[in-house]
Amino acid sequence: MLNFEFYNPTKIVFGDDTIARLSDLVPADARVLVLFGGSSARKNGTLNEVTEALGSRTVHQFGGIEPNPSYETLMEAVTLVRNENLDFLLAVGGGSVIDGTKFVAAAVNFAGDPWEILLNHGTNVAGALPFGTVLTLPATGSEMNCGSVITRRETQAKLAFLSHHVFPQFSILDPTKTYTLPPRQIANGVVDAFVHIVEQYLTYPVGGRVQDRFAEGLLQTLIEVGPLALETPQDADARANLMWTATLALNGLIGAGVPQDWATHMIGHELTALHGIDHARTLAIVLPSLLNVQREQKRAKLLQYASRVWQLNEGDENERIDAAIRRTVQFFESLGIKTRLSDYDLGPDTIDKVVDQLIAHGMTALGEQKSITPEVSRTILEGAL
Amino acid sequence: MLNFEFYNPTKIVFGDDTIARLSDLVPADARVLVLFGGSSARKNGTLNEVTEALGSRTVHQFGGIEPNPSYETLMEAVTLVRNENLDFLLAVGGGSVIDGTKFVAAAVNFAGDPWEILLNHGTNVAGALPFGTVLTLPATGSEMNCGSVITRRETQAKLAFLSHHVFPQFSILDPTKTYTLPPRQIANGVVDAFVHIVEQYLTYPVGGRVQDRFAEGLLQTLIEVGPLALETPQDADARANLMWTATLALNGLIGAGVPQDWATHMIGHELTALHGIDHARTLAIVLPSLLNVQREQKRAKLLQYASRVWQLNEGDENERIDAAIRRTVQFFESLGIKTRLSDYDLGPDTIDKVVDQLIAHGMTALGEQKSITPEVSRTILEGAL
Numbered sequence: 001m002l003n004f005e006f007y008n009p010t011k012i013v014f015g016d017d018t019i020a021r022l023s024d025l026v027p028a029d030a031r032v033l034v035l036f037g038g039s040s041a042r043k044n045g046t047l048n049e050v051t052e053a054l055g056s057r058t059v060h061q062f063g064g065i066e067p068n069p070s071y072e073t074l075m076e077a078v079t080l081v082r083n084e085n086l087d088f089l090l091a092v093g094g095g096s097v098i099d100g101t102k103f104v105a106a107a108v109n110f111a112g113d114p115w116e117i118l119l120n121h122g123t124n125v126a127g128a129l130p131f132g133t134v135l136t137l138p139a140t141g142s143e144m145n146c147g148s149v150i151t152r153r154e155t156q157a158k159l160a161f162l163s164h165h166v167f168p169q170f171s172i173l174d175p176t177k178t179y180t181l182p183p184r185q186i187a188n189g190v191v192d193a194f195v196h197i198v199e200q201y202l203t204y205p206v207g208g209r210v211q212d213r214f215a216e217g218l219l220q221t222l223i224e225v226g227p228l229a230l231e232t233p234q235d236a237d238a239r240a241n242l243m244w245t246a247t248l249a250l251n252g253l254i255g256a257g258v259p260q261d262w263a264t265h266m267i268g269h270e271l272t273a274l275h276g277i278d279h280a281r282t283l284a285i286v287l288p289s290l291l292n293v294q295r296e297q298k299r300a301k302l303l304q305y306a307s308r309v310w311q312l313n314e315g316d317e318n319e320r321i322d323a324a325i326r327r328t329v330q331f332f333e334s335l336g337i338k339t340r341l342s343d344y345d346l347g348p349d350t351i352d353k354v355v356d357q358l359i360a361h362g363m364t365a366l367g368e369q370k371s372i373t374p375e376v377s378r379t380i381l382e383g384a385l
Numbered sequence: 386m387l388n389f390e391f392y393n394p395t396k397i398v399f400g401d402d403t404i405a406r407l408s409d410l411v412p413a414d415a416r417v418l419v420l421f422g423g424s425s426a427r428k429n430g431t432l433n434e435v436t437e438a439l440g441s442r443t444v445h446q447f448g449g450i451e452p453n454p455s456y457e458t459l460m461e462a463v464t465l466v467r468n469e470n471l472d473f474l475l476a477v478g479g480g481s482v483i484d485g486t487k488f489v490a491a492a493v494n495f496a497g498d499p500w501e502i503l504l505n506h507g508t509n510v511a512g513a514l515p516f517g518t519v520l521t522l523p524a525t526g527s528e529m530n531c532g533s534v535i536t537r538r539e540t541q542a543k544l545a546f547l548s549h550h551v552f553p554q555f556s557i558l559d560p561t562k563t564y565t566l567p568p569r570q571i572a573n574g575v576v577d578a579f580v581h582i583v584e585q586y587l588t589y590p591v592g593g594r595v596q597d598r599f600a601e602g603l604l605q606t607l608i609e610v611g612p613l614a615l616e617t618p619q620d621a622d623a624r625a626n627l628m629w630t631a632t633l634a635l636n637g638l639i640g641a642g643v644p645q646d647w648a649t650h651m652i653g654h655e656l657t658a659l660h661g662i663d664h665a666r667t668l669a670i671v672l673p674s675l676l677n678v679q680r681e682q683k684r685a686k687l688l689q690y691a692s693r694v695w696q697l698n699e700g701d702e703n704e705r706i707d708a709a710i711r712r713t714v715q716f717f718e719s720l721g722i723k724t725r726l727s728d729y730d731l732g733p734d735t736i737d738k739v740v741d742q743l744i745a746h747g748m749t750a751l752g753e754q755k756s757i758t759p760e761v762s763r764t765i766l767e768g769a770l
Contacts, residue, residue, distance in 0.1 A: 001399075001400075001622070001625040001626065001629070002400070003399060003400025003401060003403065004397075004399050004400065005396065005397065005398050005399070006396070006397040006399070007394075007395075007396040007397070008393070008394075009392075009393075009394035010392075011390065011391070011392040012389075012390065012391040012392070012641075013390050014386075014388060014389050014390070014391070014641070014642060015386075015387070015388025015389060015642075016388060018388065207622040207625070207626065208626075209606045209609065209610070209622075209626045209630075210602065210603065210606050210626060210629050210630055210633060213598075213599075213601075213602025213603075213605065213606065214598075214599055214602055216598075216602070217595065217598025217599055217601070217602055218595065218598075220598065221594045221595050221598065224594065225594070237386070237592040237594075240386040240592070240642075241386065241592065241593075241594045241595060244386070244595050244642070245594075245595055248595060253638075256397075256399070257399060257400075257625075257629070
């Protein structure tokens with residue numbers, strides 16, 4: 001096992017009818033900005049419940065945070081917080097709203113141009129406004145970690161930052177709030193969480209027995225509950241397990257003490273930035289080909305994945321690895337997520353552009369062994385045509 | 386899944402050569418009390434390393450915290466902290482030292498007799514001195530939770546308290562520090578962690594798929610690494626996995642959103658208080674008989690335990706349950722931990738005394754369904770003769 005640090009002070013309040021808990025989770029004298037995305041938070045009644053729970057506190061609202069939240073939009077929220085002297089943020093939504101709220105929290109009192117936060121990946125964040133979240137979409141894990149990904153529309157740059165100052169103080173996870181989500185978002189959430197786990201699991205063995213078993217347990221749970229969540233939106237068991245699994249997939253626990261990959265995410269980010277493909281779908285395109293191309297470096301863990309997650313124990317090593325990758329693809333496709341560039345009307349000409357962007361963003365030595373050069377990224381993308 | 390709250394702000398610093406990190410984890414101007422147990426912390430060099438890492442800070446030492454730490458001893462530490470105006474505690478040891486340090490932290494500024502903290506199970510704790518830990522013995526999980534068990538020698542009462550104020554700020558887990566532990570302590574630690582997991586897992590199903598799989602993963606890891614840790618004390622892989630497993634066994638995660646039992650602990654506490662049997666050994670005595678006696682209430686989870694932890698899938702239900710209990714006993718015995726009262730020279734006459742003490746301490750409706758009355762406790766103890 002590798003040496004590690006693990007720290008995660010976010011309080012999780014999980015279960016039905018927990019939004020009312022905001023009345024004691026948010027300081028009584030807080031001046032609150034509620035941040036949300038589209039109109040669904042308003043339509044499904046969550047925003048009303050939140051407002052009611054906040055009672056007589058001063059509350060402003062900021063809607064319109066888009067998927068892949070943009071610096072340009074979020075800076076409007078920063079201005080609002082500054083102008084109205086607000087001192088507590090509450091994100092109501094999924095990963096994009098929460099990531100955006102983290103940026104706003106760090107930017108409000110940042111000395112200088114807040115874009116510098118992204119350029120320095122958060123190392124220059126010295127503090128942040130306190131904030132909580134009401135999660136409505138299980139997917140990214142942002143509700144229980146200190147990471148955020150922000151896009152600058154102007155330059156198509158999609159960059160991440162990390163800072164201990166932007167852990168949510170609390171996150172309310174009410175699985176019943178996910179019942180009305182469109183199937184597309186549920187499917188995206190399942191794939192997003194699945195690939196988060198794989199990025200921390202499918203590398204090379206370091207004797208992290210606990211981490212491996214936790215990762216395998218989360219993957220098996222997604223394989224079970226993903227289809228159930230799509231077939232029966234009000235399956236309370238499936239929705240609760242999906243929500244908690246997606247949170248645990250990226251709260252730092254399963255990645256502590258083991259190598260991590262993240263190349264699928266880095267390549268996928270460029271596909272989203274260039275072509276606007278949903279984040280989860282870019283992962284579903286890149287991952288299978290990456291596992292195939294990287295099979296030598298990942299051989300031992302791919303065989304473990306085949307056996308423990310998919311119960312594939314027949315055939316020689318390469319057959320088992322092929323079968324595990326095939327099962328992964330079938331799982332994504334069974335959720336309605338297409339896994340080929342051609343499914344998104346993209347052909348060979350897109351590959352040059354993606355590789356150029358990877359180089360432009362310094363993504364020239366990706367993966368757990370820094371062995372995914374731009375040429376390897378090209379091979380991975382060619383395998384995904 | 387049941388509604389739950391999960392909150393755990395302790396920072397874990399895990400790995401070889403991490404004690405030096407104290408130099409930045411403890412505030413530079415802290416006036417520190419280092420608390421420890423017997424002479425082993427001094428002999429094995431850990432105390433020296435700690436002192437060196439604390440550098441020029443004002444440091445006092447308080448040794449002699451016993452297994453099952455006593456109120457009487459700990460109040461001496463409270464007096465020392467008050468007299469010397471110390472403001473930061475550092476526990477160096479295992480669960481007893483850490484539990485004791487939590488009590489000292491809560492007692493120093495407590496208004497009134499600190500024994501009241503135990504009588505109120507911590508609900509009356511309004512604050513505590515900050516403290517960290519250097520763990521030398523993987524077992525109790527105290528290094529990453531907010532619970533503590535204290536014994537009053539005078540009355541033989543062994544009581545627990547919980548308070549969010551007594552989460553360690555940090556815990557340093559260096560598996561190499563466990564290489565010199567006596568086999569008896571390693572074996573006790575494996576059984577202690579094992580039973581912690583079982584208390585949160587072997588109840589009745591509520592659809593906590595993630596919690597179940599995490600619990601099963603921890604149990605399987607203990608079954609693998611327990612014997613390795615005893616056979617080869619310097620097996621780095623085994624010691625690291627044992628240490629991290631014991632921490633995760635009782636940091637709140639696997640018990641969040643599922644029913645919990647804890648009857649084995651409550652009955653075991655009385656055996657320790659009356660007869661001085663090691664905590665873990667009392668658990669090994671009580672658990673198998675409890676699982677047998679409670680087999681109807683626990684049937685579904687016992688079958689799951691048989692299948693997923695012990696791969697027992699042959700025979701009818703009762704045969705599989707019998708086999709799973711038998712394997713549990715064999716596992717404990719294989720570590721050198723005896724599982725019968727008679728192995729500790731105790732006979733039927735002890736049972737009345739234990740049951741009387743359970744009644745005296747209000748332990749009259751134990752277990753996840755509050756169905757373990759004193760008469761059921763008697764039956765469990767009779768099954769352990």
